[in-house]
Amino acid sequence: KRYPVICIDGPSGAGKGTVTWRLAQSLGYQLLDSGALYRIVGLKAFEAGLVSADAKRPIDEEALLQLTQSLDIVFVPNNESGRVDILVNGEAVGEQVRNETIGGYASQIAVFPKVRQALLELQQNMATRSGLVADGRDMGTVVFPDADVKVFLTASATARAERRVAQLLRAGQTADFEAILNTIKARDERDENRTTAPSKPAEDALVLDSSMLDADTVYELVKKQCQDKG
Ligand code: C5P
Secondary structure (H helix, E strand, O other), rough: OOEEEEEEOOOOOOHHHHHHHHHHHOOOOOEEEHHHHHHHHHHHHHHOOOOOOOOOOOOOOHHHHHHOOOOOOOEEOOOOEEEEEEEOOEEEEHHHHHHHHHHHHHHHHHHHHHHHHHHHHHHHOOOHHHHHEEEEOHEEEEOOOOOOOEEEOOOHHHHHHHHHHHHHOOOOOOOHHHHHHHHHHHHHHHHOOOOOOOOOOOOOOEEEEEEEEEEHHHHHHHHHHHHOOO
């Protein structure tokens, strides 16, 4: 049996995570945070010395593939945090994978076709048990080309950097707007220009720019798209 699939793609900070979580809750679907998969591989690759912080050292694709294949990754929804908890080889991976440094490692390893291929089946299998809301860069283009609903949620780099700054300040941390903007741009650049599965809207995706929209409005618009397509 084939279950419904909703794809929410787009760059980081456009609001995908929030809308994905709310949709999954309201529809009773599973949630696939595909970025977390790439973040975990990025983190493990950094720990194994395969990835450098400055992104300048060449990466050994075969070693990276072996590392990826050695990871058993499981998602567990956490209603308290409104996110999924992640288990890697039975061990919980904390919120640390969400930081921008790990995002940078993720985008370095995400350019390799063999790594993407190794993660493909795990992602596609998630749609074999129940309906799925999948969030990432290539959900609508590569992983679920036949999805029922495809949304590409974007926002200007400035708007995304401002949100990130606000988020860090709320968490009592310091934030450097220019530095954050530059990291966001560097990651976009790598994700959009890679050869394999670049970040871009599927031909049949609804493209939504959230620069001027609040989270509730984005959610309502995406929900309406699901109803129209459902
Ligand atoms: O969405 P998130 O910011 O967590 O993703 C981290 C990185 O993982 C992205 O910048 C991108 O390089 C990679 N990624 C990807 N394909 C996906 C999801 C994430 O290449 N479907």
